[in-house]
Amino acid sequence: MGTVAKSSITLVSISDAYSLSLTPNSCVIKADFDGSNPKLEHAYTIISAYCGDEKTPIEIDSSTIVKSNDNIEYQLIKVDSYRYRLSIISLPIDILQGYIEIPVLSGVSAGLTGRFTFSIVRESTMLDWIQDWESNKTTIGSSYVITPKIFVGKKIIGSHDSLEDVPGLTGVYIGPSENNGAGIYGYKDNKEIFHIDQTGGKIGGWDITSGGIQCEDGTLSIKSEGTISAQSEGIIHWSLNKDGSASFANGNVTMDVEGNASFKGTIETSGGSIAGWIIGADSIYNGTIGINSLKKFIAIANVASVQDIGNQLDWVKEYGGVAMYCISNTNYGLIGYKNNEKVFSAGSDNFIAGWNFNEKAIFSGIQTNSGFTTKSGDITISS
Known part of the structure; x- marks a missing residue:
């Protein structure tokens, strides 16, 4: 094997x-x-x-x-x-x-x-040719001039008795300031009209800062981040913000970025519209419905569009409808009309289906002081 x-x-x-x-x-x-x-x-x-x-x-x-x-x-x-x-x-x-x-x-x-x-x-915070410059001398290069001070303008010398009457310097000065800074200064008749230096700037009555500009007393400011506002004594009177929100009337009226508004005061208007209602001088109305504050009624009429004219009877009599009104303590109620005829009335005048009524009885005709009708054919039904 x-x-x-x-x-x-x-x-x-x-x-x-x-x-x-x-x-x-x-x-x-x-x-x-x-x-x-x-x-x-x-x-x-x-x-x-x-x-x-x-x-x-x-x-x-x-x-x-x-x-x-x-x-x-x-x-x-x-x-x-x-x-x-x-x-x-x-x-x-x-x-x-x-x-x-x-x-x-x-x-x-x-x-x-x-x-x-x-x-x-x-890295450099300035141009290279400025960094090399000896600051106390005027340097003229092939494409630049560097000098400690420069003034462009005119000097008017007068012969007036008062120096205040002499116009003086008008022009632009570029150079050092009194506090070892530097800037650009504009003068007219010896008066400064603008400046920009290490502290900020001013032009046309506006102060210029790193964050924006503001008027001389600080009440109105335009910020570089996008906000425009007016304020005084620590109160922001109104503000338009960069995100679209805003506030007015010392913060009593505000609006957010979605358009939602808040009012802490009252609103008065004699025109315009709100929530589909037309605003008139004394009323608001929408289609067949009208509310009148001066004539004190609410009416619904069979009409294409209620207008801001007339009273509660004009609409409901002519077109048919219902009105609730209160003109005085003796003239008030709820009334209804059809084909220019009264269908019912309740209030100071009570009527329905040809019958009058009050707090004690339903009757046809005219009641007497006793509470009953006495004319032939009249009828009273009393509790």
């Missing part, structure tokens, strides 16, 4: 990929307008190397550096066996960007190279 032997081989893929990490791999450095005074506190990177997909740290060594500019100064410090810290400590003022390359050696890899890049952002 023969013996057959079997065996197997397991193949394991071993990754020997190495990678170099710079954290971060670039930076932005701020400097003055001419490249001086670079801010280098964050101009550094941490260098480390890894092996395989699991990113296993490996020991590294580095001693050489390649720079994009020979005048770049750096500092390379070994943090531990696995990390280096590369810092930029000085830069020439004539470059806007650059890099430092770092070749790294390790015991398992022939060598890796990383590049730390940087860019310079020059």
Whole structure:
């Protein structure tokens, strides 16, 4: 009998990929307008190397550096066996960007190279040619003139006995102010008509601030954020806000952004409409319904459109309808008409279906003082 032997081989893929990490791999450095005074506190990177997909740290060594500019100064410090810290400590003022390359050696890899890049952002609050200016001198360049003070205008010298009668200076002055500031000032006959300086400005009676403009006594202001308002003694009299809301009458009338309004006072009008009702001089009416405050009635008439004229009988008599009225304590009630004939009346005059009635009886004819009708054919029904 023969013996057959079997065996197997397991193949394991071993990754020997190495990678170099710079954290971060670039930076932005701020400097003055001419490249001086670079801010280098964050101009550094941490260098480390890894092996395989699991990113296993490996020991590294580095001693050489390649720079994009020979005048770049750096500092390379070994943090531990696995990390280096590369810092930029000085830069020439004539470059806007650059890099430092770092070749790294390790015991398992022939060598890796990383590049730390940087860019310079020059900042200035003024134009560069003004920054270079020596402030006490007048400088004339190919395309500019810089001078401490300048005045454009005229000077009128009079021969009047009183200096107040002399018109004096009229023009524009640009330069320093009395409190070591600077600004633009306009004069007419020695009187300032506008100025703009470090404290703000004024023109045409309006004060200019960083937040907006306001009239001389501060009662009316237009804010740069979008609000227009009038106020005094701490009270906002009216305000139009940038979101569309508003307030008037010292806050007693307000309107929100949806158009909802609130009134704390009274409303008077002799025209217009509200909720579908037409507003007249003394009444409001809508279609066949009218309410009159002067003539003291509410009427519903069989008419296409009630008008703001006439009284309660005009509408209901001519077109048919119902009216409730109160002219006086002896003339009041509820009446109804059809085809110009009275159908019923209740109040100071009580009538329905040809019968009169009061608080004691229903009757046909005329009652006497006794409470009964006496004429032939009349009838009284009394409780």
